[in-house]
């Protein structure tokens with residue numbers, strides 16, 4: 001009797017899970033190239049076949065067709081902060097100082113879901129900004145099926161040099177919570193290990209910050225300190241990413257062996273060449289610079305302020321030097337769910353649309369070492385989206401998401 005019940009359960013499970021679904025649309029971008037009249041077959045949480053619809057061998061149980069749309073790999077956000085929201089709504093200082101970690105974690109869960117619904121099935125979250133390990137909790141909540149959101153790679157607290165980071169300007173006797181964890185010298189070993197132990201998937205370090213005599217960005221950690229951080233993280237199988245906007249901050253981070261540099265505005269050709277040589281990627285966060293400049297009063301019209309011109313120029317220089325560009329906008333500085341702003345800006349700043357599409361899918365997957373993601377290939381995980389229109393022709397199509405599938409499950413249809 002027991003056996004029969006078990007067999008019945010197994011049979012019904014087998015039936016339910018063996019459904020194959022064919023998804024078709026006018027175009028299919030597989031992570032490398034755009035194809036016309038291709039389809040993709042999904043079974044359970046895997047891709048079982050991809051190719052011209054007429055040549056597919058699998059007989060699907062169901063078919064979903066999107067006329068006028070394009071199938072793509074789920075997009076990968078290279079630089080998010082689910083624990084932050086736009087500074088024109090609440091100043092960064094007030095978010096860090098006045099809001100409880102609990103409130104921030106709850107809001108973070110809602111923001112994470114907005115990333116998924118915008119077609120980003122994976123996000124690399126670059127620091128909790130004073131909310132301790134709330135990013136780890138948001139990730140766990142998604143993994144345990146409590147809340148809905150993208151796959152997450154999280155940094156945890158992030159590391160800053162003592163005295164460099166904010167919030168600033170308080171009486172020295174008052175201990176205000178900082179936006180990241182300060183550490184220096186040999187203590188960096190303990191802090192890196194502690195962050196790993198608390199759930200950091202990678203280590204984020206600020207290799208420069210606005211702490212110069214005139215509040216300008218200046219390098220923080222020495223090359224030796226950065227090397228110590230990279231070496232300690234590496235022995236646990238983790239990589240380090242560096243916030244850096246100054247040329248010297250970028251140079252040190254590159255020599256230390258970080259995997260990517262975030263922002264990277266003031267790079268010289270020499271440092272960009274070094275990045276290319278050492279296989280260090282750049283995450284330009286164009287949308288953050290654009291948004292912050294607007295919060296400071298720019299109306300978005302021509303002529304563009306100097307800071308925006310500098311950003312255009314540095315992005316162009318990085319491409320010309322052949323540096324790998326990972327797509328990441330610093331979303332959280334601007335609204336979660338509007339992640340595609342970075343992609344439309346990359347296009348506007350001169351990157352061919354097909355390269356923007358590669359950057360936000362296969363390139364990000366490669367740099368972030370996400371196996372079985374970022375491409376539509378047989379055997380890969382079924383993280384698939386459909387956008388309205390052809391994003392190779394008009395990048396704005398990425399703002400119009402028709403379908404989102406993560407791990408074989410449809411979240412938006």
Ligand SMILES: [Zn+2]
Pocket residue numbers: 079080081126330
């Ligand atoms: Zn950031």
